[in-house]
Amino acid sequence: MNEIRENLPDLLEQTAIMLQIVGLGMLFGGLAGLVVGTALYVTRRGGILAQPVVWWVLNALVNLVRPIPFIILIAALQPLARVVVGKGIGNEAATFAIAIAATFGIARIIEQNLVSVDPGMIEAARAMGAGPWRIIRTVILPEALGPVILGITFAVIAVVDMSAVAGLVGGEGLGNWAITYGYRQYNEIVTWMALVVIIIIVQLVQALGNMLARKVMRH
DSSP, X not given: OHHHHHHHHXXXXXXXXXXXXXXXXXXHHHHHHHHHHHHHHHHSTTSTTOOHHHHHHHHHHHHHHTTSOHHHHHHHTHHHHHHHTSOSSSHHHHHHHHHHXXXXXXXXXXXXXXXXXXXXXXXXXXXXXXXXXXXXXXIIHHHTHHHHHHHHHHHHHHHHHHHTTGGGGTOOSHHHHIIIIIXXXXXXXXHHHHHHHHHHHHHHHHHHHHHHHHHHHHO
């Protein structure tokens, strides 16, 4: 118990850092992924804004970035991180890499869920004179919102996993703390403290996502 008490301040600090990295990564990656995923859906062949060239470029980009293991991606993005956030190492660089990875992962999640929207509803909106942008805002996105929330929930949990690799570029957080002060120093208490907190966070995120999705799908 004494060892747990001694490590508690560090645990709380590293938890806060991890939540900040995950939160900012999801904020920027989530918004960008929503835009890219929606663009993939509406520009595909037969879409309401069909643009085969645009769809091909976006699809190729998503297919190129998404399969790259994050531990390799975070290292490869260091030069770009220096340009965008001014640092190639640290929490800022880790957050930038997470945002990029989240963008393309979420984009595919969004696209796959929008495909499930009933085409008849889109045609009905068209018949009533709604333009493409209005259809996107009032029909396509609202109809797919429940499954999209579940997909975003999965993405948040994946980003929590990604944050554990932040130490590769000098970032902090629970994952790096567990590896540096737990695994490498043979301190099982630190490792298990980090593990328990991560499990609790993941369970809370999943429960919140499920609850929100149920509420949206009921309406």
